[in-house]
Amino acid sequence: MDFALNHEQQLVVETVRAFVESELYPLEAEVERTGVVPPELGREIQAKVKALGFYAPNIPEEWGGGGLDHLTFTLVERELGRAAMALTVWWGRPSNILCACNDEQKQRYLLPCVAGERIDCLAITEPGAGSDARNLATVARRDGSDWVLNGSKHFISHADIADFAIVFAATGEDATAKGPRKRITCFLIDRDTAGFEVRPGYATVSHRGYHNSVLSFDDCRVPAAQMLGDEGQGLEIMNTWLYATRLTVAAMSVGRARRVFDLTAEWAATRRQFGRPIGEFQGTGFKLADMITEIDAADWLTLAAAWALDQDLPANREIASAKLYATEMLGRATDNAVQVFGGMGLVDEMPIERFWRDARVERIWDGTSEIQRHIIARAILREHGE
Amino acid sequence: MKVLVPVKRVIDANVKVRVKADQTGVELTNVKMAMNPFCEIAVEEAVRMKEAGTATEVIVVSAGAQQAQETIRTGLAMGADRGILILSEASLEPLAVAKLLKAVVEKESADMVLMGKQAIDGDNNQTGQMLAALLGWPQGTFVSKIEKADGGLKVTREVDGGLENVALKLPAVVTVDLRLNQPRYASLPNIMKAKKKQIDTMTPEDLGVDASPRLTVLKVVEPPARKAGVKVADVAELIDKLKNEAKVI
Ligand SMILES: Cc1cc2nc3c(=O)[nH]c(=O)nc-3n(C[C@H](O)[C@H](O)[C@H](O)COP(=O)(O)OP(=O)(O)OC[C@H]3O[C@@H](n4cnc5c(N)ncnc54)[C@H](O)[C@@H]3O)c2cc1C
Numbered sequence: 230m231d232f233a234l235n236h237e238q239q240l241v242v243e244t245v246r247a248f249v250e251s252e253l254y255p256l257e258a259e260v261e262r263t264g265v266v267p268p269e270l271g272r273e274i275q276a277k278v279k280a281l282g283f284y285a286p287n288i289p290e291e292w293g294g295g296g297l298d299h300l301t302f303t304l305v306e307r308e309l310g311r312a313a314m315a316l317t318v319w320w321g322r323p324s325n326i327l328c329a330c331n332d333e334q335k336q337r338y339l340l341p342c343v344a345g346e347r348i349d350c351l352a353i354t355e356p357g358a359g360s361d362a363r364n365l366a367t368v369a370r371r372d373g374s375d376w377v378l379n380g381s382k383h384f385i386s387h388a389d390i391a392d393f394a395i396v397f398a399a400t401g402e403d404a405t406a407k408g409p410r411k412r413i414t415c416f417l418i419d420r421d422t423a424g425f426e427v428r429p430g431y432a433t434v435s436h437r438g439y440h441n442s443v444l445s446f447d448d449c450r451v452p453a454a455q456m457l458g459d460e461g462q463g464l465e466i467m468n469t470w471l472y473a474t475r476l477t478v479a480a481m482s483v484g485r486a487r488r489v490f491d492l493t494a495e496w497a498a499t500r501r502q503f504g505r506p507i508g509e510f511q512g513t514g515f516k517l518a519d520m521i522t523e524i525d526a527a528d529w530l531t532l533a534a535a536w537a538l539d540q541d542l543p544a545n546r547e548i549a550s551a552k553l554y555a556t557e558m559l560g561r562a563t564d565n566a567v568q569v570f571g572g573m574g575l576v577d578e579m580p581i582e583r584f585w586r587d588a589r590v591e592r593i594w595d596g597t598s599e600i601q602r603h604i605i606a607r608a609i610l611r612e613h614g615e
Numbered sequence: 616m617k618v619l620v621p622v623k624r625v626i627d628a629n630v631k632v633r634v635k636a637d638q639t640g641v642e643l644t645n646v647k648m649a650m651n652p653f654c655e656i657a658v659e660e661a662v663r664m665k666e667a668g669t670a671t672e673v674i675v676v677s678a679g680a681q682q683a684q685e686t687i688r689t690g691l692a693m694g695a696d697r698g699i700l701i702l703s704e705a706s707l708e709p710l711a712v713a714k715l716l717k718a719v720v721e722k723e724s725a726d727m728v729l730m731g732k733q734a735i736d737g738d739n740n741q742t743g744q745m746l747a748a749l750l751g752w753p754q755g756t757f758v759s760k761i762e763k764a765d766g767g768l769k770v771t772r773e774v775d776g777g778l779e780n781v782a783l784k785l786p787a788v789v790t791v792d793l794r795l796n797q798p799r800y801a802s803l804p805n806i807m808k809a810k811k812k813q814i815d816t817m818t819p820e821d822l823g824v825d826a827s828p829r830l831t832v833l834k835v836v837e838p839p840a841r842k843a844g845v846k847v848a849d850v851a852e853l854i855d856k857l858k859n860e861a862k863v864i
Contacts, residue, residue, distance in 0.1 A: 236685055236688050236809075237806050237807060237809070237810055240801050240806045240809070241803070241806060243801075244801050247800055248800055280802070281800055281802045281803065282802040282803035282805070283802070283803045297803075
């Protein structure tokens with residue numbers, strides 16, 4: 230057993246960290262102040278990342294991506310997690326699901342995304358279908374050789390800067406032993422398709438400048454060539470290509486927690502009250518001890534799940550554990566950070582309140598903590614049941 | 616033109632250095648190490664020369680323990696062509712390093728040595744100058760600009776009171792200063808390629824060099840802690856203290 234990163238992985242970590250610290254940190258205050266990243270700035274970040282050869286690091290080399298294995302890609306996500314998501318979204322990591330494209334679709338969607346010419350967004354969630362993603366109400370009806378979509382999606386991240394959406398819709402219902410089941414199918418919908426509209430979504434407490442949108446489909450007609458995978462295969466391709474993306478949420482939480490920890494440790498060592506650094510009071514020192522212990526635990530849990538994926542070992546339960554633990558750890562760590570900073574932890578001249586706000590969404594998106602616990606419990610019971 | 620770039624593995628510039636309890640040196644266990652920042656600037660310049668077509672091959676060489684190989688790989692990931700590790704577990708003094716580098720320069724028939732003006736650990740600022748003397752080559756030190764001129768180089772040196780332009784005949788030793796360039800980030804393709812690039816390992820004995828130390832370190836201590844300042848009541852008291860206590864006016 231060897232816990233050391235190899236030299237390539239070390240260099241990857243160093244490069245991403247250095248880029249994030251010197252190219253992205255200086256932009257953050259302005260993003261927090263204005264709540265927007267001007268598209269020109271986004272394009273600039275994109276161009277720098279492309280020049281570094283780090284664009285689309287998750288996509289296999291044969292499609293022009295970086296071809297990183299899960300572990301190394303998880304390290305990239307971990308370091309990116311340090312910086313504001315409104316900025317790191319421009320460090321393109323196209324959805325892995327685009328690898329399910331057929332050859333013709335690869336030319337129109339996967340390759341341009343890898344080249345940074347197009348940006349994708351992923352639309353599953355609906356007002357009536359959150360955790361219960363199967364229960365979606367968006368429908369696609371066959372009409373001749375076309376499909377006609379009706380319905381709406383909400384909370385769709387970075388749809389405002391996307392050129393197309395990867396959309397899940399019901400194309401009918403199948404009778405099963407457990408009752409009727411929606412037949413779910415995936416479509417690629419271009420931004421300018423008639424009947425498809427992207428509207429600003431909700432202002433949220435987390436990740437200023439990283440916007441979500443409402444997508445609506447009103448008799449939105451697309452040719453059959455826009456179907457990703459086969460009809461009724463939506464859940465299968467979702468499970469094949471998206472189940473590992475939860476790990477990126479875990480990794481980003483670890484990276485951000487380390488950044489918060491460094492700031493907090495420094496504050497505890499230098500802020501003096503009652504004639505000594507506040508870190509010397511047990512109430513503060515023990516917070517630091519808990520923070521670093523939990524950060525390390527979350528880090529290893531996350532890397533171990535990524536490693537298992539690379540070994541083709543079952544990792545669904547492990548990924549759920551990592552997502553659950555890392556995001557809850559981040560919540561505790563940022564809350565402790567606010568406490569250690571005292572009043573200064575709440576003011577917007579300091580970054581601490583922002584990390585505290587940003588942390589909150591991690592326990593909700595990509596499957597809530599409860600859903601992760603559900604996955605973990607189900608896996609355990611399956612193993613121990615008859 | 617074949618360019619040799621010596622690189623040194625040092626404590627990362629962001630690490631707070633601590634003296635070992637027994638005062639024999641600084642704490643190195645579990646400390647993050649990195650390429651000396653001045654060496655990074657030298658590698659960057661050499662890679663730029665290669666991209667501009669003035670250099671044909673860039674070789675990074677490091678003398679030190681086995682882990683110095685990582686520092687060489689970092690240079691390879693920045694774009695250097697191949698590496699040489701001179702393996703020595705014993706610590707090496709500037710003169711020993713200069714002798715080792717001389718042997719490598721001769722073995723490789725290098726046309727130019729591009730290196731940092733100093734390493735941030737010992738701050739000796741000796742190796743480049745000693746190497747030039749041993750080779751009998753011209754030297755340009757503290758360089759903030761390098762241009763190719765016919766048959767040689769034109770370099771700008773950062774000296775007290777200004778900039779000095781010097782013409783050098785090749786082959787030459789050039790030591791670089793902070794403002795020469797901004798080193799690049801290693802790109803992902805280069806990081807992956809670095810693994811496949813060749814690193815030759817040799818020892819001081821292989822090179823016929825006696826690298827044994829000539830200096831003895833007696834003791835390493837922390838710099839004295841800065842004392843708290845004093846508050847003065849008014850300008851008159853300040854003037855009085857400057858005159859009579861500090862004796863600076
Ligand atoms: C900022 C933001 C960006 C997002 N971006 C995207 C995106 O790009 N694409 C996308 O498709 N979606 C996106 N989402 C949606 C996100 O994935 C959902 O919010 C999430 O899956 C939860 O769904 P919900 O909000 O409808 O909550 P609900 O499903 O209504 O859950 C409410 C509560 O009930 C609990 N609960 C529900 N079912 C169970 C159960 N079976 N057992 C125990 N507890 C349960 C939940 O854990 C939660 O605590 C985003 C959300 C946010 C906030």
